[in-house]
């Protein structure tokens with residue numbers, strides 16, 4: 001039985017690859033793991049059968065036989081542990097790659113998501129433009145720090161790893177903001193990663209879902 005990844009049947013991002021199944025799709029392609037994608041409607045997310053997989057009623061989830069996981073970070077790390085290619089063999093380098101996954105999810109993603117959700121939920125409110133200045137500055141701080149860390153290296157810590165996959169996945173949510181372009185080293189880093197054939201295959205697969213949906 002092929003493992004199953006769940007994803008949106010109709011993603012609000014209209015095929016831009018911003019929903020969090022994309023980072024799992026990317027890892028699956030990097031690791032060449034056969035899998036089936038089960039597409040769920042928003043209503044199905046909240047049905048008991050999916051809540052049994054993820055109590056928060058969200059995608060992605062990963063089901064491999066009796067094992068069921070939710071949280072894209074946990075799924076990606078599980079895949080990286082199970083299959084060679086995204087985690088170094090050296091124990092210290094391995095832990096540093098995992099460290100960068102947490103940095104992506106816990107330090108870099110929060111200001112990016114807060115900025116993105118403010119646009120979705122607050123852009124009509126009178127104080128939005130003032131708040132956006134602060135939100136942009138908090139994102140710029142992380143981009144500036146990443147830029148300084150990257151310096152002249154290709155990836156965050158040695159070879160491309162699960163840490164880079166997660167960091168780039170988080171940064172891509174800034175694609176339309178223009179903020180990435182203010183930091184050429186970070187923009188080039190994201191560009192390098194999205195040129196990877198595995199990313200391209202994963203992106204094409206999720207785009208196909210949108211193109212085949214009634215929303216296209």
Ligand SMILES: N[C@@H](CCC(=O)N[C@@H](CSCc1ccc([N+](=O)[O-])cc1)C(=O)NCC(=O)O)C(=O)O
Pocket residue numbers: 011012013014018019020021045057058059060070071072073
């Ligand atoms: N921490 C969890 C969060 C998962 C999550 O946020 N899932 C979202 C989709 S990815 C988040 C997302 C949604 C849309 C865009 N977009 O750009 O349109 C980007 C990201 C979801 O299922 N939402 C449905 C719900 O909560 O009812 C993880 O990393 O797996």
